[in-house]
Amino acid sequence: MDALLHSLVFYILAFIVLGSAAYTAFSANLVRAAFSLLFTFFGLAGLYIYLGADFVGISQVIIYVGGILVLLLFGVMFTTNVSGQGTEKQTLQMKWGILFLVVLFLLLIPIAFITPWSVMPDAGSKALESSVSPIGVGLLTKYLLPFEIASLLLLIALIGAVVIARGEPKVRAEAAKEDTSAL
Amino acid sequence: MAVGLEHCLVVSISLFLLGVFIVMTQRNGIRVLMGIELILNAANLNLIAFNRFLPNTDVNGSIFAVFVIILAAAEAAVALAIVLAIYQQFSTVNLDEISSMKH
Secondary structure (H helix, E strand, O other), X not given: OHXXXXXXXXXXXXXXXXXXXXXXXXXXOHHHHHHHHHHHHHHHHXXXXXXXXXXXXXXXXXXXXXXXXXXHHHHHHHHOOHHHOOOOOXXXXXXXXXXXXXXXXXXXXXXXXXXXXOOOOOHHHOOOOOOXXXXXXXXXXXXXXXXXXXXXXXXHHHHHHHHHHOOOHHHHHHHHHHHHHHO | OOOOHHHHHHHHHHHHHXXXXXXXXXXXXXXXXXXXXXXXXXXXXXXXXHHHHOOOOOXXXXXXXXXXXXXXXXXHHHHHHXXXXXXXXXXXXXXXXXXXXXX
16 A cells, blocks of 8 residues: 555656646647746656655755746746747647657667666665755765856856846947937 | 656656757747756656665765756756847847847
């Protein structure tokens, strides 16, 4: 009964993840696709926690749902002109894409099952405990250099995103001039 | 039937392929970014599944997944900035129409 419940949780989460990801792939409406990505990320957070990675699951909710998805929605809202929606074809080579998808799926699935992974004999009963403290210790000992480089990278990305998104100085000067002349 | 490594691999393969499919077939730049996020998440799921089921007691898989999430955040911010800059220049995010370096 307990094992059945465990599997049921996994299958429900996997269904949520794959269903909403498929909706993102095949939906014609960009805003709906972005919102269905929300369910994908939440389902994935559930899967991470199910697999014993609690810290990653919480990070997933905070960073993906709270950060990246909001950024994507900003991008959607900024760049979609509502009047032009649906007039042009949004996709290309759909037929070949689906063919590629099916062929690659049929190639990769057998690999996952044939390869003799050195799995623990009774992995299901592996004791699960909080991974927060080992991750903290690991980040400040074994992975200290990557950790510092990641912080530097985030700073670079922060500045770079601002510099790229604010546009050319000349364009801004012209826009400011138009603003003053309009007044 | 107990959930094993293979179940997680099937989910992650499907997620990865959906991401690749989005990247290949969508014309909208923001859609393509969504596909990239799906691919990164499929990789994360793999890392965590292997960390769970292989005979080890450390959390290296989780730490790698955290780094992947950090990189995904940086990537999303810069990529969205680039998409917005492209939209300012070309008034479209259709990747087929953006074919010149100079506008």
